[in-house]
Amino acid sequence: MQALIKGIVLLLALFALAVGARSVDVGADDHVLREVTDLQAKAAEGLPILVEFALTGCPHCHVAEEEFLKPMIRSGEYEGKVLIRKLLMDRGNTVVDFDGQEIAARDLARRYGAVVAPTVVVLSPDGELLTDPVVGLKTVDFYGGYLYRAIDRAVEAMAARDAAEVAMR
Template sequence: MAGSRSTVRNTLARLLLLSGLALHSLTAGALDTSLPAAIDLRAESEQAGRQNGPLIILFSRRDCKYCETVRRDYLLPLTTSAGYRNRVVVRQINQDSDAVLINFRGETTTHARFANSEKIKLVPVVAFYGRNGKQLAEPIIGTRLPDFYQGYLDDAIEKSASALRGR
């Protein structure tokens, strides 16, 4: 009897451990909503230009729950969508970060200083850039109405693509 209790306890312990590991993997994957951080805006805008699309930048902050919503629900899907993944380059600039950044003129700055130079006060802001830092469409400020946000994003991308084609 003592042997069977020990076997049951060991089996239960293994099942709990496995279910805990499975839950951890699921939640870890679900929580990864990061976008690539901007590193070299000049090179990243050139890459977007070669794809005939804009460099899309999410100006964000670490503590911004609205930024998380925009990142997770709208911008991350662009990076995997067949209609957009080869047309746009999506990056993030953190308004509260001292991470090094090369600006559109090839000068070294930080995420925070660049956001300040772009007059970013409130976040989230989604901005659309062409080569040399030219803004191609009006930035999307805030989260606006969730039911229409994808439409705002699609319109800004199309306006950006038209500006790049010279229309």
């Protein structure tokens, strides 16, 4: 009987450890997709910037983040290729714009036509829209393809701009 009690206590302890470890992982995962606060600083990295314009509590935004954006970041495949960030446009917050001036998140969203959440845009380091926005989460089956295509086109557009700049020198 004593061995049975020890076994149950051991199982409960292992279960508590597993639940605790899972809680830590979930908390750490919240920081995988960072909210952008300073576009000028991000632009200094010289990469295209993918921005998801989202709303707090938006279920479609949650799917876009959990099923696509966070896995893209975790994969490491886009590191050095594109910065992936989100911007909550319903909190009354401000962002440092590409020119160093503060701008309301809502105003920035309007500039890029983000009236539906989620809307994903890919911007050049000077704030130019590099591809058409990915608006809404129409269908999960195709959403990843829309994002990958937008990133690929943005990288191509940046390469073409860089080549044109070199040719003009």
